[in-house]
Amino acid sequence: MKQNYLLAITSAFILWLAWPPIPYTGILLLAAFVPLLVAIENIIRGNYEKKGAKIFQLAFLTGFLWNTASIYWVFNAMNAFLPTAVSLFIALIPYALAPLLMALVFRLYYQMRKRQAIGISFIGLVSLWIGYEYLHQSWGLAFPWMNLGNGLSNVHQLVQWYSITGVYGGTLWIWITNIFAFLLYWQYKHKIAAFSQQTLLISLSVIIIVPIATSLIQYVNYEEHINPSEIVVVQPNIDPYQKFGSISPEEQLNKLIELSASVAKPNTEFFLWPETAISDRNGIHEEDFRAYPAYEKSTEFLEKYHNGNILSGIESYSIYADQKTLTARPYGNKYIDSFNAAVLIDGSSKVQFYHKSKLVPGVEQMPFGQALSFMKPLFEHFGGTTGGYGYDKEPSVFYSQSGIGAAPVICYESIWGQYVAEYIKKGAQFIAIVTNDGWWKNTSGKDQHLAYAKLRAIENRRWVARSANTGISGFINQRGDIVQNTAWWAPAALSQEINLNEELTIYTRYGDLIAYLGLLGCLSSLLLLLIPGSKRKKLA
Structure with a gap:
């Protein structure tokens, strides 16, 4: 078993090496699972007891090491508030939960190998993996940060076809290449030919070369339709751990206006300010927002710009006469909902609000209601509310x-490809991401978040304007290239002429079709596990 554990660790190392923010290594994902597949095959064919349990352990080891090495910054954020032991305990949730689901996928794959032909089993493996990724972006503990297709964001030139498939196309591509590479290696090593080596080699070459060549042709030949708009993004660089301690809401607003004015042009149409940029010590009542000094100062600033708009993050709340929503909490004889929101301020009296929908589990919403209510005091340290934030459906x-x-995408929402595509289907001509990546300090978390935004640009062929409080702000064009970006931990403002787009990509129109096909395959695989299969075709 020692050799098998080394193989599992090797897969974990390759997966980490291939993951953002390490540049240009994403191509390694096309073979990253081969060592793990070899280790699992060794167990399937070896003289071992409790093979299923051993396969589960190996897969969990790979997933745990890969996840922990890639998202170590989760612990960093918590350790700023909590004792190290407590922070480590809570960090084990994202570090271990996804690996447990990954390990379950391989355990079910082993069960299929005992009942079905190897080809059907591999289809089941891929389908079950896609099912796991879909589950992990849909349930109460949603955290799709480590979905395989995201890993190709550091080689975005090679996945221009995400405008058709989205990130699940990347997940599918990665798994198909790994399976063919594994078959080639296994048959060569053991000098067997259950499948034609020549056919496998040709197939693998085609599977790798055709998508890459197609993407590079798209990348080189893609031309944006000229439809210019002048945009400013602002990075005020306010330490989120010291907010209201070192700077008042009024000083923060003055800083945002000063930075905006430093790069603004007479034809600037949007000033993009980061998540929670407009705030008040007691929050801002949405119905009374026009009476707040922040609104008055913002509209005064916009008087210099004929078509100017401020799109900003805002900490807001609404008061209801009765419990209008599940997240509303008692407030005297009424109810109150708090929001992590975005607001659009223009030169008129019209104000538009959007309430963040994809809320961070624990920090902004309590997953599974009362089941985890004992953790509320810990989650409050991350700016969450004890009752959870309200949200738009x-x-x-x-x-x-x-x-x-403009698509007002708030922080964590930018990881959901199909959700962002819904903005575009409703008429958004560019994507405006307002975020605050300073919680993670100077770690790879901020770089990964920026890299994933490139995929949203490709999927929808829309420019991304990104305003981060203490992260990396900048602009991404419709090919996924970062055109401008700020430095980390530095106040800055950038101005950029972008091209608006009204055309819809195939992905924008139809969303995660590959995920839905994968779910169908996942369901079929689970049904096959209940049906005795014919003797499988062995690699021997």
């Missing part, structure tokens, strides 16, 4: 007076 588009549609 679907995305909404902000429209300027001139008719430009």
Whole structure:
């Protein structure tokens, strides 16, 4: 078993090496699972007891090491508030939960190998993996950060076809290449030919070369339709751990306006300010927002810009006469909902709000209701509310007076490809991401978050304007290239002429079709596990 554990660790190392933010290594994902598949095959064919348990252990080891090495910054964020032992305990949730699901996928794959032909078993493996990824972006503990297709964001030139498939196309591609590479290696090593080596080699070459060549042709030949708009993104660089301790809301607003004015042009149409940029010590009542000094100062600033709009993050709340939503909490004889929101301010009296929908488990919402209520005091340290934030059920588009549609994507939401595509289907001509990546300090978390935004640009062929409080702000064009970006931990503002786009990609129109096909395959695989199969075709 020692050799098998080394193989599992090798897969974990390759997966980590291939993962953002390490540049240009994403191509390694096309063979990263081969050592683990070899280790699992050794167990399947070896003289071992409790083979299923051993396969589960190996797969969990790979997943745990890969996840922990790639998202170590989760612990960093918590350790700023909590004792090391407590921080480590909580960090084990994201570090271990996804690996447990991954290990379950391989355990079910082993069960299929005992009942079905190897080809059907591999189809089951891929389908079950896609099912795991879909589950992990849909349930109460959603954290799709480590979905395989995201790993190709550091070689975005090679996945321009995400405009058709989205990130699940990347997951599928990675798994198909790994399976063919494994078959080639295994048959060569053991000098067997259950499948034609020549056919496998040709197939693998085609599977790798055709998508890459197609993508590079798309990348080189893609031309943006000229439809310019001048955008400013602002990075005020306010330490989130010291907010209201070192700077007042009024000083923060003054800083945002000063930075905006430093790069603004007479034709600037959008000023993008980061998550929670507009705030008040007691929050901002949405119905009374026009009476707040922040609104008055913002509109005064916009008087210099004929078509100017401020799209900003805001900490807001609404008060209801009765419990209008599940997240509303008692507030005297009424109810109150708190929001991590975005607001659009223009030169008129019209104000548009959007409430963040994809909430961070624990930090912004309590997953599974009362089941984890004992952890509320710990989660409050991350800015969450004891009752959880309110949210909108679907995305909404902000429209300027001139008719430009902007997608107000708030932080964590930018990881969900199909959710962002819904903004575009509703008329958004560019993607405006407002975020605050300073919670993670100077770790790879901020770089990964920026890299994933490149995939949203490709999927929808929309420019991304990104304003981060203490992260990396910048602009990404429709090919996924980072055109401008700020330094880390430095106040800055950038101005960029982007091209608006109204055309819809195949992915924007139809979303995660590959995920839905994978779910169908996942369900079929689970049904096959209940049906005795014919003797499988062995690699021997």
